[in-house]
Amino acid sequence: MWWVFAAAFFLFGLFDVWKPLAPAKLRRLPGGFGVVADDVIAGITSCAVLQLGLWGLRSAGIVH
Secondary structure (H helix, E strand, O other): OHHHHHHHHHHHHHHHHHOOOOOHHHHOOOOOHHHHHHHHHHHHHHHHHHHHHHHHHHHOOOOO
């Protein structure tokens, strides 16, 4: 299922640029912590969306 890796890569890039859940205060953390925290939130968000999408596809019988 190579397309799952492609979807994960796309979702991470989308959420890393869009930043729907990263508050502005988080990006102002000292040093590189703001950048790392922003990437961690993007990763967690993309993982959650990917898992929800896979669950939906499995429930619909599209993916096994």
